[in-house]
Amino acid sequence: MNNRAMEYDFLGIGFGPSNVALAIAMEEHAASHGTRAQFAFIERKPSFVWHGGMLLEDADMQISFMKDLVTLRNPRSAYSFISYLHAKGRLESFINLKTFFPSRLEFNDYLSWVAGHFEDRCYYGEEVVEILPDHGTGTDDAVRRLLVRSRDAEGRLHERFARNLVIGVGGEPLVPEAFEGQRDARIVHSSRYLEHLAANPGLQPRRIAVIGGGQSAAEVYMDLIQRFGDASVSLIMRGGALKPSDDSPFVNEIFNPGFTDYIYWQPDERRRRMLDEFRNTNYSVVDVDLIERIYHMLYLQRVRGHARHALLASRDIERVMPSADGIECLLRDREEGGAERHVYDLVIVATGYRRDAYQRMLAPLGTLLPEDGFGVDRRYRLRTCESCEARIFLQGACEDSHGLSDTLLSVLSIRSQEIVEALHDRMLPALDAVPHARQAMAEAVPMSQ
Ligand code: NAP
Helix, strand or coil, X not given: CCCXXXXXXXXXXXXXXXXXXHHHHHHHHHHHHCCCCCEEEXXXXXXXXXXXXXXXXXXXXXXXXXXXXXXXXXXXXXXXXXXXXXXXXXXXXXXXXXXXXXXXXXXXXXXXXXXXXXXXXXXXXXXXXXXXXXXXXXXXXXXXXXXXXXXXXXXXXXXXXXXXXXXXXXXXXXXXXXXXXXCCCCEEEHHHHHHHHHHCCXXXXXXXXXXXXXXXXXXXXXXXXXXXXXXXXXXXXXXXXXXXXXXXXHHHHHHCCCXXXXXXXXXXXXXXXXXXXXXXXXXXXXXXHHHXXXXXXXXXXXXXXXXXXXXXXXXXXXXXXXXXXXXXXXXXXXXXXXXXXXXXXXXXXXXXXECCHHHHHCHHHHHHCCCCCCXXXXXXXXXXXXXXXXXXXXXXXCHHHHCHHHHCHHHHHHHHHHHHHHHCCCCCCCHHHCHHHHHHHXXXXXXXX
């Protein structure tokens, strides 16, 4: 093992919005507390981009710009969206837009602008391939640090030690069973949508399917219709209709950072019920304006008497068979039971994301985990056995324990502060271990109750 490798107070894996927010919180904590920490991030992508495959021209944010990387924690921060607008000379013009919801293109530019301030902290273009326990110079069983191995684009291996690790790697494409293992260039997950189009400039598909009934599917569906004027595009979904996302104000309180305490301290069964109850704020739902645009487009087709594009609701995809003619999909009507066969030149699979990549990364540390597997405390620290002194924190993979805001921008500013405090051991010690505190939190209620 390479003991000459650099040792960090913490390493962040992934440099998306969560870990960029953490970099800011570290810098601001250092400025206000006079602390110094040795830290860096490792990012697989060659440079910063936020959901590059879905940066569609006319897609807007669904979360207020005030829930940027810092404002809820520190409205005076130099890294707020307003500071960005000011630096870019667009503050006044943005005000004239009269909106809380900038385009995703602009928000990506904001995030890139912030990430650019921490360029020297991030090793871009390196993929973490292994995380191993390390005893350091000690002679006992204690795991004092972790060895993080990553590989760069030229295939070179890099090794670094970390006394703390913060994993914030975002989601990975989730695909229906019928598409699993299919390696065909004509089948593309929505997360790679624009990259696929850019890599295939001559593409002229005539028959296109989009699978899914969420925001990604709806946005890609309309984009394809506008982009390929001669194509016929079908949206294929399991649900009976496109449903609107609930972003009404009382419901929106579940995304207040303060709600995290409330939901975390609920009994498991009640927390699960709450996650189910509010699922339609985020998953399998579409912005109502977009639903109305889709409805209007399909209605106009009927007026013209030429139904080129379709919305096939209540359909399961039973089988997918690529051939020279195209991608053949066998669909089953969930209500009537009838089967249909369709052939497509291009299939965009917009079926969402899974967030368990960290489990694969941490598999070599399996013996350091308690018997009941992966679980985090209130401050996002993975529970490990006592002999593991190295600490691991998860960002964006704690929805089951910390609520629906965990995968969203809404809590980033506050969560990063909580993790910074934990890293500095200044947080309230182990709230989990204090029964009366736990009880008090469970009884706290959000504003609307
Ligand atoms: P999603 O909301 O999880 O929706 C996934 C869709 O795929 C659902 O309709 C689901 O159907 C379907 N699906 C999943 N497994 C399937 C299977 N085995 N067979 C058939 N269909 C299946 O994912 P998303 O649309 O990618 O959105 C993810 C997140 O990104 C959301 O928070 C969304 O708001 C956000 N987003 C934001 C923007 C924006 O800000 N403009 C744009 C895109 C996405 P069921 O309903 O039947 O499960």
